[in-house]
Every structure is written in C-alpha cells, then in structure tokens.
Amino acid sequence: MGSLEEARKRLEEARKVAVLTGAGISKPSGIPTFRDAEGLWKEFNPLEYATPEAYAKDPEKVWAWYAWRIAKVREARPNPAHQALAELERRVLERGGEFLLVTQNVDGLHARAGSRNLVELHGNILRARCEACGHRFPLPEAFTPPPSCPRCGHRARPDVVWFGEFLPEGAWERAVRAFSEADVALVIGTSAEVEPAASLGRIAYASGAYLVELNPEPTPLTPLAHLSLRMGAVEGMAVLLEGL
Missing domain, CATH: 3.40.50.1220 (TPP-binding domain)
Structure with a gap:
C-alpha cells in the first residue's frame, strides 16, 4: 500500500x-446515488425506469421520473x-x-x-435526444415531458445510456x-x-x-x-x- x-x-x-x-x-x-444503502435503486426498480423496454412500455412514467431527477440536478x-x-x-x-x-x-x-x-x-440528463432524427438538444429550464424535437417535432427521450444500450x-x-x-x-x-x-x-x-x-x-x-x-x-x- x-x-x-x-x-x-x-x-x-x-x-x-x-x-x-x-x-x-x-x-x-x-444528487442521490444508485447503489449504496440510500441509493435510488433501493426505492426504484431500474428495469422500470432505465431500460429501452421500460421506455417503450410507458414513456410517460419514465419521463416523469427523469423530470423529478432533472429538477434535483438543476438545484444542485x-x-x-x-x-x-x-x-x-x-x-x-x-x-x-x-x-x-x-x-x-x-x-x-x-x-x-x-x-x-x-x-x-x-450521457447527460439535461439533454434530450430525438427518437426519429437523433438530434440532441439541451432541455429548457421549464418543459412538459415528453419534450419534442426542435428540429423535426418528434418525441424525444432522455439523452442518457440505459441498461442494455451502447x-x-x-x-x-x-x-x-x-x-x-x-x-x-x-x-x-x-x-x-x-x-x-x-x-x-x-x-x-x-x-x-x-x-x-x-x-x-x-x-x-x-x-x-x-x-x-x-x-x-x-x-x-x-x-x-x-x-x-
């Protein structure tokens, strides 16, 4: 040592x-951690909030969770x-x-x-990525989830890497x-x-x-x-x- x-x-x-x-x-x-005794994964199942499958199943639920986390990040x-x-x-x-x-x-x-x-x-939780054209853009201070792509108008997802993604x-x-x-x-x-x-x-x-x-x-x-x-x-x- x-x-x-x-x-x-x-x-x-x-x-x-x-x-x-x-x-x-x-x-x-x-900012809450994920894996320690008080981490987010003790209260939230990552399979319900941080996978492509969870987002495909219920994008509103996933976006509501991310909007809560984004508010915490903006205060930090x-x-x-x-x-x-x-x-x-x-x-x-x-x-x-x-x-x-x-x-x-x-x-x-x-x-x-x-x-x-x-x-x-x-990735970065303060950005979103268009599901259609792939355009990345910073989320405004106030937005209604899910946000729309400013380039093509399609729905956007959080620009973060979920479990199972590259x-x-x-x-x-x-x-x-x-x-x-x-x-x-x-x-x-x-x-x-x-x-x-x-x-x-x-x-x-x-x-x-x-x-x-x-x-x-x-x-x-x-x-x-x-x-x-x-x-x-x-x-x-x-x-x-x-x-x-």
Missing part, C-alpha cells in the same frame, strides 16, 4: 492523468471535489501534460465546475486510451461494479499507472489500488491535493 506522500509526488510529476468518477462525487451536492451545485478536479486538470495542462476526466454521472456538474477534457460515459460513439475508446497511457489514475466515488467503466481502473493498473481510489467503502478495485482512501470525495480530494 502506497502513502499519501507518494501519491502526491506522483500527481505532481505525472505527465498523463486519468480520472474516473461515479455517483459518490455528486452525493455532497445533493458543483462541490469542492468537482472544483478540485477542474483545478487539477488546469495544473496538469499548464505543465504540458494530458488529462482526461471520465464520469459515469449524468448530472453535468463536472462541466459546470470547469472541467474541459471530459467524457460523459452515460455507450456514446467514441467515448469508451477515448477513456481506454487515457487510462492505458496514464501515469496516475484516480477512481473516485464509484462502486467499481458497473461495466464497462469498472474496467478502467484495472486497465490503468495493468498498464503500470499509479492507482488511487477514493471511496468510503472497499470496492472490487481496492486490492489493486496503490493507495485507497476510505473517505468521501470532498474530504479525499482535499487530503490528496493538500500541499500540491
């Missing part, structure tokens, strides 16, 4: 940094962990390095915090490249159970990266991590970046 001092030194010297975030980083912003603000990652990106790029932040979250908080080199693996084109390839080339990889606030994203930490480790995990509970990735901090994202990022 590595030390905090070693992790900080590695981060300070890294030319290539890759980061994976999950629902845990947005929990302090008031980026927290210090989001902001710390945006600052880390800025520092790495300033010294001529490479940085990629891959998130499983659909809340858009990383972009709002200032992250630029960003892959949203599972990731956005090129997103996975970009993520794999960053993690396989990283000097340091951070995995923050994710259960490391949802594939294919859960593989990214293993890819980084197998490729020789220094692997740091921040999560309150142990995960399947913990045995591989050079440093595993049993902390939430906000506290963990503050400790990790202290003095850098």
